[in-house]
Amino acid sequence: MSEIRGIYTLWLREVKKFLREKPRLINAICQPLLWLFIFGTGMRFSSGMPGINYQEFIFPGLIVQAMLFTAMFMGVSVIWDREFGFLKEILVSPISRTSVFLGKMLGTSTDVMIQGIIIFPFAYLIGIPVHIFMVLEALPLMILITIGLVCIGLTFASLMKSFEGFGLIQTFINLPMFFLSGALFPLANVPTWLQWASYVNPLTYGVDALRTVMMGDTWVQLFPMSLDIMVLLCFDIIMFVIGKTAFCRVE
Amino acid sequence: MKPIIETFNLKKQFGPYTAVNNISLTINKGEVFALLGPNGAGKTTFLSMLCTILRPTSGTALINGFDISRESAQVRRSIGIVFQDPSVDTDMTSRENLQMHANLYSVPVSEQEERIKQVLELVGLSGRADDFMYTYSGGMRRRLEIARGLLHYPRVLFLDEPTIGLDPRSREHIWDYIRNLRKREDMTIILTTHYMEEADRLCDRIAIIDQGTIVALDTPSVLKQEVGGDIITIRSDKSQVLSDLLIQDNIAGHVSYHNDEIKISVQDANFQFPGIVEYAVNAGIRIDHVTITKPDMNDVFIHYTGKELYHGETPERTGRIAMMKRRRAR
Numbered sequence: 001m002s003e004i005r006g007i008y009t010l011w012l013r014e015v016k017k018f019l020r021e022k023p024r025l026i027n028a029i030c031q032p033l034l035w036l037f038i039f040g041t042g043m044r045f046s047s048g049m050p051g052i053n054y055q056e057f058i059f060p061g062l063i064v065q066a067m068l069f070t071a072m073f074m075g076v077s078v079i080w081d082r083e084f085g086f087l088k089e090i091l092v093s094p095i096s097r098t099s100v101f102l103g104k105m106l107g108t109s110t111d112v113m114i115q116g117i118i119i120f121p122f123a124y125l126i127g128i129p130v131h132i133f134m135v136l137e138a139l140p141l142m143i144l145i146t147i148g149l150v151c152i153g154l155t156f157a158s159l160m161k162s163f164e165g166f167g168l169i170q171t172f173i174n175l176p177m178f179f180l181s182g183a184l185f186p187l188a189n190v191p192t193w194l195q196w197a198s199y200v201n202p203l204t205y206g207v208d209a210l211r212t213v214m215m216g217d218t219w220v221q222l223f224p225m226s227l228d229i230m231v232l233l234c235f236d237i238i239m240f241v242i243g244k245t246a247f248c249r250v251e
Numbered sequence: 252m253k254p255i256i257e258t259f260n261l262k263k264q265f266g267p268y269t270a271v272n273n274i275s276l277t278i279n280k281g282e283v284f285a286l287l288g289p290n291g292a293g294k295t296t297f298l299s300m301l302c303t304i305l306r307p308t309s310g311t312a313l314i315n316g317f318d319i320s321r322e323s324a325q326v327r328r329s330i331g332i333v334f335q336d337p338s339v340d341t342d343m344t345s346r347e348n349l350q351m352h353a354n355l356y357s358v359p360v361s362e363q364e365e366r367i368k369q370v371l372e373l374v375g376l377s378g379r380a381d382d383f384m385y386t387y388s389g390g391m392r393r394r395l396e397i398a399r400g401l402l403h404y405p406r407v408l409f410l411d412e413p414t415i416g417l418d419p420r421s422r423e424h425i426w427d428y429i430r431n432l433r434k435r436e437d438m439t440i441i442l443t444t445h446y447m448e449e450a451d452r453l454c455d456r457i458a459i460i461d462q463g464t465i466v467a468l469d470t471p472s473v474l475k476q477e478v479g480g481d482i483i484t485i486r487s488d489k490s491q492v493l494s495d496l497l498i499q500d501n502i503a504g505h506v507s508y509h510n511d512e513i514k515i516s517v518q519d520a521n522f523q524f525p526g527i528v529e530y531a532v533n534a535g536i537r538i539d540h541v542t543i544t545k546p547d548m549n550d551v552f553i554h555y556t557g558k559e560l561y562h563g564e565t566p567e568r569t570g571r572i573a574m575m576k577r578r579r580a581r
Contacts, residue, residue, distance in 0.1 A: 005354050009354035013340070013351060016343070016347075017342055084338075084340070085338035085339075086340045088336075089334075089339075089399075090355065091304075092304055094324045094356060094357070
């Protein structure tokens with residue numbers, strides 16, 4: 001019981017902190033708009049994708065991108081906690097390490113979900129007919145994407161000693177995972193090496209699954225839905241185990 | 252008196268370096284106990300082991316009857332900790348910081364609000380409960396950390412350098428709160444410090460710790476007594492020569508040489524001082540300046556370790572002096 005209370009406390013802290021930081025929320029709303037309306041409009045009218053509205057095409061990709069970046073950034077907040085000493089207060093409490101990890105993980109995941117959901121209403125602006133069933137189908141997929149990403153963020157945070165390495169995460173995790181996910185361009189016509197590089201990226205399956213839900217018949221699925229979900233599930237489980245192990249080793 | 256903390260040959264090694272070397276001591280219920288020593292003496296390492304943050308290399312300790320190695324959860328519930336470095340979440344209000352702590356330590360929800368009010372009152376922060384921590388001064392943050400350490404009714408409160416980096420006024424405040432706390436809350440307080448004044452004024456017993464071992468442990472008054480009733484400080488153009496001679500011929504009490512000054516601890520300066528002057532005159536050494544004082548903790552520390560607690564000195568310099576002294580002692 002005391003463990004559950006501890007997890008709830010840590011979850012609440014993460015969410016409170018996320019919602020309190022106004023600049024981050026403004027950013028969360030505005031950045032996808034830039035992608036959607038400047039990048040999206042530009043690409044829509046210059047590169048031909050017959051039969052497909054490019055803005056509609058990148059929309060699920062942008063949700064995944066926003067979640068990816070938020071997950072990395074919020075996960076790395078563990079380093080802030082360590083820098084400012086608050087991590088010590090948590091780690092010497094009677095709450096077990098596993099519960100601390102769970103609290104942090106669930107809290108950050110909630111932040112990431114909020115970030116993803118913020119973008120949803122923009123679908124109206126580009127003419128995607130959002131209805132309740134689409135949202136109900138998309139949300140579980142987003143949760144599956146979130147957990148794995150958050151655990152990656154927490155793993156790096158546990159391994160990094162200072163904030164200086166964050167730039168490396170940006171270059172070697174965020175951008176490759178984003179570019180290789182099929183979020184910005186379809187993977188059907190690219191060279192084989194790029195295709196394979198994308199197929200080892202779990203986000204590719206997340207983007208594929210979200211597109212299936214949001215674009216309906218205009219999207220030709222890369223993989224069957226069951227495979228997408230299986231890959232995401234494995235991604236979550238593996239990253240959870242790695243993240244928890246790394247976090248439990250933090251001194 | 253019942254013991255609340257017992258350590259048994261507690262030892263911590265980092266590679267080849269021994270930070271804490273086989274410390275065994277007993278601290279009684281209700282005591283205010285100080286660990287006094289210079290930076291790097293092993294105080295924080297010793298404390299970290301008691302708080303179950305660090306695993307001992309060998310030996311163990313009992314806190315409130317629980318073993319620090321095998322029953323860390325129970326130990327953690329029995330203790331409150333105020334770290335040397337700040338550890339509040341500055342993006343939260345002080346009430347939120349306290350609520351988080353109460354939840355992590357399973358303080359019953361029904362008592363939470365009342366208890367938070369109590370501890371805030373105790374450290375004089377009642378009016379600021381809903382302000383964000385980043386608006387607090389360093390001294391106020393420290394006080395909130397003390398309040399937080401108390402929140403879950405710990406049996407033992409650890410304060411690691413509670414007044415480090417604070418201005419004299421804030422320091423006096425913290426001392427008042429610690430004294431107050433002792434009266435109001437029935438608990439044992441253990442603090443580390445390198446301020447002699449702090450140990451002297453707050454504590455029932457003091458352990459002087461140097462290079463991982465306890466070199467002396469007693470009440471402040473006994474420690475001072477052991478050093479001698481008076482301290483004669485002599486300055487001369489040949490201080491070092493005189494100090495060597497005094498040691499060599501075993502003229503009076505305990506002699507130490509430091510910073511061009513000779514400190515001699517004697518039982519009664521009124522009787523022994525003339526003899527020392529006579530000895531110096533016979534040796535052809537002129538005494539420039541003399542002061543006679545009652546010993547303070549700094550003198551105690553020099554007496555036991557042969558070096559001064561760092562007072563605007565670099566550790567290297569103190570180390571060199573200690574080496575010189577050891578060489579001379581042979």
